[in-house]
Amino acid sequence: PPTVALGSVIPAPVDVRPSGGGFRITARTVIEAPAAARGVAEQLGEALRLRVVGHAPPRTGKIALELGKVNGKPESYRLTVDKRGVTLRSATTAGLFNGVQTLQQLVPVSGPRTIAGGEIIDYPRFGYRGTMLDIARHFHTPGEIKRHIDEISKFKVNYLHLHLSDDQGWRIQIDSRPRLTTVGGAAGTGVDGVGGGFLTKADYRDLVRYAASRHVTIVPEIDMPGHVNAAQVAYPELTCDGVAPPPRTDTAVGYSSLCIGSETTYRFVEDVVRELAEMTPGPFIHIGGDEAHATTQADYLTFQKRVLPLVTKYGKTAYGWNEIAAAPEANVAVAQFWSSATQNPAVAAAVANGTKVIMSPANLAYIDQKYDPTTRLGLSWAGYIEVRKAYDWDPGTHVTGVPESAVLGVEAPLWSETLRSLDDIEYMAWPRLAGIAELGWSPARDWESFRTRLGAYGPRWAARGVDFYRSPQIDWA
Ligand SMILES: CC1=[NH+][C@H]2[C@@H](O1)O[C@H](CO)[C@@H](O)[C@@H]2O
Numbered sequence: 001p002p003t004v005a006l007g008s009v010i011p012a013p014v015d016v017r018p019s020g021g022g023f024r025i026t027a028r029t030v031i032e033a034p035a036a037a038r039g040v041a042e043q044l045g046e047a048l049r050l051r052v053v054g055h056a057p058p059r060t061g062k063i064a065l066e067l068g069k070v071n072g073k074p075e076s077y078r079l080t081v082d083k084r085g086v087t088l089r090s091a092t093t094a095g096l097f098n099g100v101q102t103l104q105q106l107v108p109v110s111g112p113r114t115i116a117g118g119e120i121i122d123y124p125r126f127g128y129r130g131t132m133l134d135i136a137r138h139f140h141t142p143g144e145i146k147r148h149i150d151e152i153s154k155f156k157v158n159y160l161h162l163h164l165s166d167d168q169g170w171r172i173q174i175d176s177r178p179r180l181t182t183v184g185g186a187a188g189t190g191v192d193g194v195g196g197g198f199l200t201k202a203d204y205r206d207l208v209r210y211a212a213s214r215h216v217t218i219v220p221e222i223d224m225p226g227h228v229n230a231a232q233v234a235y236p237e238l239t240c241d242g243v244a245p246p247p248r249t250d251t252a253v254g255y256s257s258l259c260i261g262s263e264t265t266y267r268f269v270e271d272v273v274r275e276l277a278e279m280t281p282g283p284f285i286h287i288g289g290d291e292a293h294a295t296t297q298a299d300y301l302t303f304q305k306r307v308l309p310l311v312t313k314y315g316k317t318a319y320g321w322n323e324i325a326a327a328p329e330a331n332v333a334v335a336q337f338w339s340s341a342t343q344n345p346a347v348a349a350a351v352a353n354g355t356k357v358i359m360s361p362a363n364l365a366y367i368d369q370k371y372d373p374t375t376r377l378g379l380s381w382a383g384y385i386e387v388r389k390a391y392d393w394d395p396g397t398h399v400t401g402v403p404e405s406a407v408l409g410v411e412a413p414l415w416s417e418t419l420r421s422l423d424d425i426e427y428m429a430w431p432r433l434a435g436i437a438e439l440g441w442s443p444a445r446d447w448e449s450f451r452t453r454l455g456a457y458g459p460r461w462a463a464r465g466v467d468f469y470r471s472p473q474i475d476w477a
Helices: 035-048 094-108 142-153 201-214 230-234 263-278 297-313 322-326 328-332 343-354 387-393 421-430 432-441 447-463
Strands: 015-024 030-031 049-051 060-066 077-082 085-090 113-121 128-134 159-164 217-224 284-288 318-323 333-336 355-360 405-412
Touching: 015 077, 030 035, 030 447, 035 049, 035 060, 035 094, 049 318, 060 094, 077 094, 085 094, 094 113, 094 142, 128 142, 142 159, 142 201, 142 322, 142 421, 159 405, 201 217, 217 263, 263 284, 263 297, 297 322, 297 328, 318 328, 322 328, 322 333, 322 343, 333 343, 343 355, 387 432, 387 447, 405 421, 405 432, 421 432, 432 447
Parallel strands: 030 049, 030 060, 060 085, 128 159, 128 405, 159 217, 217 284, 284 318, 318 333, 333 355, 355 405
Antiparallel strands: 015 113, 077 085, 077 113
């Protein structure tokens, strides 16, 4: 008998219809897929250790992937299981990828590989289900980032925002500005003097390709006009007095600002945006905008007036922390809501003017915050965030004046002041990111259902060596 109930999936699917019975995978089971779905089929084949064929012999137990209309909704799929086999159908490979993530959760993690019979029809509530990894405060290698992509994509997270620059370090090679990485990415440029390093353009392009193979889109962030100390150490002409500030490896924020009145600044910004856009196939370039406490509000608006259109000029949609909403030019941009408040007049006004919003409330979605006072890693300025707190909120109604129609989705930022390894990333991300992934995908939330499914999921992380936090709120299998 199947040991995993058909609905025991994270994120919770939209429509689950168990039918009893089920399909038992054996060594003779094959995966059948058309050439256009070969990539996804190979990933499933590798996960289940099954052969992939174009056409299965008759009367062979098979998992058939097929490209065809389901319900016209983006990323949707239909998964059908009966004693003869499994059929996974979607109009897109993205939908097939989503269905494969669901299917893998229905295969027992040990014992006979019998999948529960029935039908699942599924599709996401929000198109943007993201997480952010700060590689500026502490550089994480391409290998670590790829492992993180492997894990986030299992929960249908489809955007990875990389925080590539900050006061401590600059982490992406820019050909026209080599000192950004030769100086800003040198050894010792990280919090506490560790965590130096940077992504070459080849590293970045390889990450973009790897992420795309798991249907994850990379969103690069260059934080401006604040959080720029590393850039000013490398290029002193980016300060108003031309004097390089001292390098910083502490965790203070809000003390740096580009020189708003200098054309040198905008030549710099255009060089960076141009090169970033050229190596980023995704739709967004994030230009930061947070905590510009060393920039007057008038200068901040002047800066946004110059820079937001630059992103559009290079064919991308501008994306910034919600402070950018004060700029009229933000009407074509996306504001990332990171406030702990549930109302913000500037954001509400920008939304009325066309700005879209990604929900990342610090008090609920900041997975760099401690779970509780005993958590070894993390910060606590936004409050302690246990699994239930990260899960029990609604992105579609959270902020006054930001209706669901203006919400593109959710994102869980992971800042790296206190992170030093992939284990640290895993400990802070899992299980909270699984809950936020559900908020982005599923039509509604149900804490009791989620905590039960999460408890059953624990052995899967353990089997993969993922160092997740065993929250006392969950009955771990
Ligand atoms: C958008 C934003 N700016 C600040 C704030 O979030 O808190 C983070 C730590 O939680 C910190 O690293 C970051 O520089």
